[in-house]
Amino acid sequence: MQHDEVVESRSFDYVPQNARHGTVRHQLQFWFMVNATLITLFTGAVGPLYGLGLSWTLLALFLGSVFGTMFQAFHGAQGPKMGLPQMIQSRVQFGSRGSILPIAAATIVQFGFAIFYVQTGAAALVDVSVNQTAPFQIGLGVAAVVLAIVGYRMLLRVEKFASYIMLGNLVLLTVAAFAVLPLTSMLSEGSFAWVPFLAQFGAAATYQIAIAPIVSDYTRYLPANISGRAVSSAVFGGTLLSALWIESLGAVLATAFPETDVITAIRDMGNEFGFGLGSGTMVIAAGSCLITCSLSFYSGSVSFLSALEAFRPIKSTAALRSVTLVIAGIAVIIAALTLPADILGSFAAFLSILGYFLIPWTAVNLTDYYLVRKGVYSITDILRPDGGIYGRWSRAGLISYALGFAAMIPFFSTALYVGPVAAAMDKADLAFAVGLAVSSVSYLLLTRSTDFRAELDVVRRAALNTVGQHELQTSTIQH
Incomplete structure (x- = not known):
């Protein structure tokens, strides 16, 4: 994106160094706002919905959120080093056309989230x-x-401004919870059971992992020489803080008002506290849903165009982005108007399904970046529709993805299907842990015999080539 552009033209393409901008602090504010929506309240209500005590629910939320956010945050370091959006990087592990599978899943996920934000x-x-x-x-x-x-510059400005408003609102809501609700007695009541504990842990972890396909879409604009650890820390800290804060409020409200929708409950609690806090929260929440919905549209369109470009070379332009986003917007609005009013039930089913598709992908992608190729990639070949040195189809990535997904099936626990292992464990859902482990180990084993020396020579030569008349930067990490 050029500095004088009003409407962004960039989508799946490389971000050159002269277009990079931003700081780690800005990323911290940005990712704090990604989870700062009312939908996050629903994630915290899973435990109480199954009868789990509040103290145990909070523990499950903490453990699940930390676990899921680690995977999400590791993707953050990829953006500045590669200068590419998240899902097109999958061409390395799956091939230019093999990557259509995870990219399609990511596209559906992002537009699906947009429906729920609306x-x-x-x-x-x-x-x-x-x-x-x-x-x-x-x-x-x-x-x-x-x-x-x-585009991104406007999204970054809006998120930075909104983060201050949301932070103040969350502080006031927390004060209201202590003032209005009997938190001490609520924390001492309720029992522990493995099924609801694992359900809450899984929901929190999956909610964070679900953000993984969009992380590099926004960190790619940072300068390439920025610390990868600092970027990952900003992503981790920002999303974890807002997720835990809002999910904890959701757990408290679901425990205190089990017969009331959590949106209504937070409004009523705020208004009981006074100063019109509940009504003001609704207005602020609508604004945060609007902003996060924009992010879902933005990343969904990037993923879609990444998939399309694998079959036919296309040039990213402002017009192409606009047309794609308008079509997606019409589809999302129609879906939002026709889906049932039971948002919590619909969201829970959607959350389970999307997690199953994203978990094998994130396992393969991170294993390749940190353990196999160690960040040494040819950006030029990634952007070639034929996949260049990575090919159109990559056996190791596709087989690992398939094995991970297949291994998860017996552990599925949704309203549509309960696997035999999950049924034997009273419907406890451990599919996410199985998928991560199987896909990661499979990919490591399938790539053990691959000689990457020839590939490394190609990567070094590609670093001297140009894309869009800008010099490419590749990682200097060695095997």
Whole structure:
């Protein structure tokens, strides 16, 4: 993206050094806002929904969020080093056309999240105004598309500004929870059971892993010489803080008001505290849903165009991005208008399904980057529709993905299907742990006999080539 662009033209392509900008602190604010939506409340309500005590729910939230955020944060360091969005990097592990499988899953996930952001934001506005859901859904969807079309620079500015408002709002809500609710007695009540504990742990972990396909979409704009550890720390700290904070509020509200929707509960608690806090929270929440919906549109369109470019060379332009986003926006708005009003039930089913598709991908991608090729890639070959040295199809990545996904099936536990192992464990869902382990180990074993010396020579030569008349930068990490 050039500095004088009003509407961003960049999507799946490389970000040259003269277009890089931003700091680690800005990334911390950015990722804090990614989870700062009412949907995150629902994730914290899973434990109480199954009868888990509040103290155990909070423990499961902490452990699950830390576990899931680690995988998400490791992707953050890839962006500055490679200058590419997240999913097109999958061409290294899966091939230019083999990567269509995880890219398609990521595209569906991002547009699926957009549907729920539109629904949830509209529900928040209905709570404090007229009972007319459809106009709010349409308005939020259109505004989110416009923001995504303008692009990353605008998204970064909006997220930075909104982070201060959201931080203040969360502090006030926390004070209200201590003032209005009997937290001490709530923490001492309730029992422990493995099934709801694992359900809450899995929901929190999967919610964080679900963000993994978009991380480099935004960290790729940082200068290449920035510390990868610092970037990962910013992603980790920002998303973990907002996730734990809001999920904990969701757990408290679901425990205190088991018969009330968590959105309504947080509004009522805030208003009982006074100063119109509940109603103000709804307005702020609608704004955060709008912003995060824009991110989903932005990353969803990047993933979609990455997949399309593998079959036909295309040039990323502002017009192409705009048309893609408008079409996606229309589809999302129609879906939001037609989905059932039971947002929590719909979201829980969606969360389970998306996690199953993303877990094998993140395992293969991170294993390759940190343990196999160790960050040494040819950007030129990644951007070739034929895959260059990585080919159109990569056996190791595809087999590892398939083995990981297949190994997860007996552990599935959803409203649509319960695997035999999950059924034997009272429907406890451990599929995410199995998928991560099997895909990672499979990929390590399948790449053990590969001689990467010839590939490394190609990577070094490719570093001297240009893309869009800008010198490419590749990692200097050695095997």
